[in-house]
Amino acid sequence: MGRIVSITNQKGGVGKTTTAINLGACLAAEGRRVLLVDLDAQANASSGLGVPKNSPEKNAYHVLMGTLPAGEALLALPYPNFHLLPAHRDLTGAELELVEMEGREYFLKKALAPLHPRYDFILLDCPPSLGLVTLNALAAADGVIITLQSEYFALEGLGELVQTIERVREGLNAFLEIDGVLLTMVDERTNLSQQVTAEIRRHFAREVFDTAIPRSVRLGEAPSFGRPILYYDPRSRGAIAYKWVADEYLARRKP
DSSP: OOOEEEEEEESSSSSSSHHHHHHHHHHHHHTOEEEEOOTTOHHHHHHHTOOTTOOOSSSSHHHHHHSSGGGGGEEEEEEEEEEEOOOOTTTHHHHHHHTTTTTTHHHHHHHHHGGGGGOSSEEOOSSSSHHHHHHHHHHSSSSSEEEEEESSHHHHHHHHHHHHHHHHHTTTOOTOOOEEEEEEBBBBBSSHHHHHHHHHHHHHHHGOOOOOOBBBHHHHHHGTTOOOOOHOTTTTTHHHHHHHHHHHOOOOOOO
16 A cells, blocks of 8 residues: 655745655656645646646546546656646635535545555645645645745744644544655755754754755756656756655655
8 A cells, every 4th residue: 555645835935846746756766656646726746747737627626526536637757657646726716615515624535545556655745725625635645744945934834834734633634644854945055044954953853854955956947847857957966865855765664
């Protein structure tokens, strides 16, 4: 049985989608069967993998709302072992539609259940909010990877996210674990970055990945070409860092 991993932070611009794309590609390159589920109405994970925004008629909105089996919306990517469930702007409306529905927090869990045995990892790229779509992701997930930009404002709201995870454990998903905290956009030349990094490592201790993702022009360029960094510039600092994160994550998952 595979592991469902929610890549989550209610703040935008902290590397969630970059991590979803590139960690997924690196895990797939290691021979793991990986599905990336794009749950953000902005569809950046989809476009970053070469799928035009809002183009697939079968997408995560229909799967989440229960009108389409998840297996019918999957796209095979031009990379070994890597599939995508694309997003659509209609996901914005899902937040409102789910409010009136019974068992609204478990729609995604039910939808993904048939896919669970087919993949080693199902990565959920969450929207930058703590709304019902993100709650669905947390209720469906076995683990959470929190991405944090190594800047002062990234620390704001972190307590709220941790409290949300605790509430999900208490009310929706008692088995939810924090699989790791990943520092992104790190510039080790600045005192601020060093201070924020030290504070996060002090706060989360063993949960923080040893590898941090550096600021990288190549990482920023890769989505415009619809490719993970591993297939855009495999020798770049960003590609090497995500390879190390994938290796570290796999080592953590060993019994």
